[in-house]
Amino acid sequence: MKRIFLGTLALALLISGCRAAPSIKAETNGAEAQMQREKMDFSDEKNTIYLAGGCFWGLEMLMQSIPGVIDAESGYANGTGKSDAKYSIITGGRTGFRETVKVTYDPDEVSLDALLLAYFYVIDPTVANRQGNDVGSQYQTGVYYTNDEAKETVERIAAIERGRSKRFEVEIGPLVNYYPAEEYHQNYLEKNPMGYCHIPRDEIELFSRLRIDPGDYAKPAAEAIRDKLTAEQYKVTQESGTETPFANEFWDKFEKGIYVDIVTGEPLFSSTDKFESGCGWPAFSKPIEGPSVVELEDNSHGMRRTEVRSRAGDSHLGHVFTGDPESPNGVRYCINSASLRFVPLARLEEEGYGYLSYLFE
Numbered sequence: 001m002k003r004i005f006l007g008t009l010a011l012a013l014l015i016s017g018c019r020a021a022p023s024i025k026a027e028t029n030g031a032e033a034q035m036q037r038e039k040m041d042f043s044d045e046k047n048t049i050y051l052a053g054g055c056f057w058g059l060e061m062l063m064q065s066i067p068g069v070i071d072a073e074s075g076y077a078n079g080t081g082k083s084d085a086k087y088s089i090i091t092g093g094r095t096g097f098r099e100t101v102k103v104t105y106d107p108d109e110v111s112l113d114a115l116l117l118a119y120f121y122v123i124d125p126t127v128a129n130r131q132g133n134d135v136g137s138q139y140q141t142g143v144y145y146t147n148d149e150a151k152e153t154v155e156r157i158a159a160i161e162r163g164r165s166k167r168f169e170v171e172i173g174p175l176v177n178y179y180p181a182e183e184y185h186q187n188y189l190e191k192n193p194m195g196y197c198h199i200p201r202d203e204i205e206l207f208s209r210l211r212i213d214p215g216d217y218a219k220p221a222a223e224a225i226r227d228k229l230t231a232e233q234y235k236v237t238q239e240s241g242t243e244t245p246f247a248n249e250f251w252d253k254f255e256k257g258i259y260v261d262i263v264t265g266e267p268l269f270s271s272t273d274k275f276e277s278g279c280g281w282p283a284f285s286k287p288i289e290g291p292s293v294v295e296l297e298d299n300s301h302g303m304r305r306t307e308v309r310s311r312a313g314d315s316h317l318g319h320v321f322t323g324d325p326e327s328p329n330g331v332r333y334c335i336n337s338a339s340l341r342f343v344p345l346a347r348l349e350e351e352g353y354g355y356l357s358y359l360f361e
Contacts, residue, residue: 038081042146052098054131058199068110085179111215132198142171214312217266245280248337264313
């Protein structure tokens, strides 16, 4: 009888999984601040980052899909201690544990910048103690580092992301403790392809195909940016300005090549997606890779628009519109020339962009 009960309990956990206990009241930040946590030493860990992004099933699969990730493991981070690091206990909302994915990566194949920006692409940083349909303190988002080098990168990326949100609820800090989750949670979506996942499957597939690594195009210091840019480039990219239509460098240029962020050099758009538009600014039907640009709500100047910014450099680029009759797909990325630098096809290899030559095959 006991074996039957345990089997039924295990099945219930597999079925409910990350969606369990939505009615549990999360502990307050004050209560968590007073919580005693077992401390572990991670000082020897390199090339590892711990990401809490809601249900760990989906985030684990996302990270596993990214080329250069060696391993992604589901677990529990920064809670009370080992004795409480069990799914049946953490769902009670009183342990401080976060469902967390331990990501081990090869820095020669993928940067920490790329992993962090992929993480921020799929989470909602504006809510506390929930992601998607999952509610509870175990679903609180967080990025936890184990060494000073990772700390610098995490804090740099977090500062960019914080500036993009009216609210920023993601925990940023050192890893205090971590315990692997039960075996049935590991590779859950691989074992259960129809299982629940709060991250869209097309986004997971998207990140498995990306070639542009934002870590190669990190945002310079503010002083370096000011020294590098002209007055107009600075006004457009750093102060969200707009250049004059029909009197800018690229609005009517159609030479083969790519357009990169004037601040960082990150590839953004290709001439293969540029089309003639009566708007007076460079117009593209899509970016080279979707995640290389960030789209934000913009209600300035009495209008409701969608602003477009670069991923790594956070440069203001322009706006994106739908329903454009001149666009081959109805989408128009209306981009300021001052935010771009053009790299001709003949110079891609010389300037380090040879890996994007496939765009012109």
